[in-house]
Amino acid sequence: MTELKDVEAKLVEKSGRQSPDTNTWGDHSLDLWEPFIVRKDQIEAEAERLAALPMPNNGVRRTYFVHPRAEEGTLSFTPGISCSLDVLNPGEETAFVRQNASIIDFPIMGGGKVVMGEQSFSIKQYDLLTVPSMTVHKYVNDTDEVQVRLRYSNSPMLERLKVHWLDEDPPLPGQAEYDVTETAEEAGEAPQSPFGTFQLTDDGAYLKPYEELINPEPIEIKPHQWPWEKVKEELDKLAALGSKYKGRRLYLLYDPVTGRTNGTNPNFFSCITIRPGGIVDRPHRHASAAINYYFGGEGHSVVQGKRYEWKAGDLMLSAPGWAIHNHASDVGPVYEMTIQDMPFMINNDSLLWQEDLKGQISLLGSHAGFETNREKVA
Numbered sequence: 001m002t003e004l005k006d007v008e009a010k011l012v013e014k015s016g017r018q019s020p021d022t023n024t025w026g027d028h029s030l031d032l033w034e035p036f037i038v039r040k041d042q043i044e045a046e047a048e049r050l051a052a053l054p055m056p057n058n059g060v061r062r063t064y065f066v067h068p069r070a071e072e073g074t075l076s077f078t079p080g081i082s083c084s085l086d087v088l089n090p091g092e093e094t095a096f097v098r099q100n101a102s103i104i105d106f107p108i109m110g111g112g113k114v115v116m117g118e119q120s121f122s123i124k125q126y127d128l129l130t131v132p133s134m135t136v137h138k139y140v141n142d143t144d145e146v147q148v149r150l151r152y153s154n155s156p157m158l159e160r161l162k163v164h165w166l167d168e169d170p171p172l173p174g175q176a177e178y179d180v181t182e183t184a185e186e187a188g189e190a191p192q193s194p195f196g197t198f199q200l201t202d203d204g205a206y207l208k209p210y211e212e213l214i215n216p217e218p219i220e221i222k223p224h225q226w227p228w229e230k231v232k233e234e235l236d237k238l239a240a241l242g243s244k245y246k247g248r249r250l251y252l253l254y255d256p257v258t259g260r261t262n263g264t265n266p267n268f269f270s271c272i273t274i275r276p277g278g279i280v281d282r283p284h285r286h287a288s289a290a291i292n293y294y295f296g297g298e299g300h301s302v303v304q305g306k307r308y309e310w311k312a313g314d315l316m317l318s319a320p321g322w323a324i325h326n327h328a329s330d331v332g333p334v335y336e337m338t339i340q341d342m343p344f345m346i347n348n349d350s351l352l353w354q355e356d357l358k359g360q361i362s363l364l365g366s367h368a369g370f371e372t373n374r375e376k377v378a
């Protein structure tokens with residue numbers, strides 16, 4: 001058991017205005033992490049190196065891409081998101097594992113399958129798959145090719161909160177402790193307390209008893225897969241929106257269970273974008289951080305006034321939270337898969353978004369959002 005020392009609170013005074021002048025729009029408090037690019041060559045060389053290692057004791061061949069500013073003990077790509085390169089050689093499989101982090105897998109080479117309890121998902125290049133929190137799962141390579149995946153997790157956010165829980169000896173399917181996801185309906189009982197929740201004040205403040213506090217109505221977060229073949233067919237239709245279209249040609253890979261938070265899972269959204277050549281986005285910014293993996297074409301981004309060139313096979317921290325940025329496709333079509341911690345930010349009621357730098361800042365999810373000109377160009 002972890003032993004605890006006796007400690008005392010520090011007293012830190014912060015009375016009075018915190019900003020040096022009146023026109024900083026709150027930006028004085030920002031400490032932006034720098035964008036960076038992990039190049040295709042670097043990714044391929046690391047995948048080869050991992051594949052050549054003796055098989056690790058749990059079968060996991062994994063290297064995290066860590067931002068130089070990540071604090072000790074966190075494996076951050078962005079402050080809240082990790083991104084690792086995972087490799088499985090033909091015929092290999094990993095041990096079962098579970099953790100309280102939400103995971104997205106994006107195979108970039110080869111394929112195989114992901115086993116989650118009694119379910120098994122076949123994966124191949126660019127088929128995005130979610131692995132829900134606390135799902136006992138393992139990765140299998142039953143093909144003749146090396147399997148290489150990008151694996152995104154919200155573990156750095158949990159590491160910062162000191163509550164990232166990783167169970168490398170999880171209960172297995174068939175064992176008594178395994179089935180924790182049984183819904184109340186399946187168990188034959190509605191999650192209702194005989195001691196009700198009731199309204200306390202006229203303006204809508206309520207009181208909820210302990211019995212309901214420790215038994216919130218569960219929403220089952222299921223794993224989902226978005227096969228690239230199907231996504232691409234829909235995406236390519238967006239290429240037809242002419243050059244006057246001011247929105248972005250993308251689809252959010254959406255799980256409706258995440259509701260208004262627009263999630264692929266409860267922490268992340270993933271979207272896949274097609275950019276015909278010569279499209280330049282308007283500069284904008286958002287409190288969510290964005291990681292782009294490019295797998296078609298080439299182009300450049302401008303982040304806080306600094307230019308970054310990228311091409312297919314590159315992985316980039318392309319929008320540190322609240323950094324002003326835009327992307328441009330120089331050789332199309334560009335395909336890119338983006339991961340952002342937008343649902344996490346909406347759940348926290350913290351998702352500032354500014355679509356037009358001359359326009360207002362909105363709190364997406366609680367305040368009115370923005371519009372495009374799609375109706376006019378359609």
Ligand SMILES: [Fe+2]
Nearest residue numbers: 284286290319
């Ligand atoms: Fe953006």
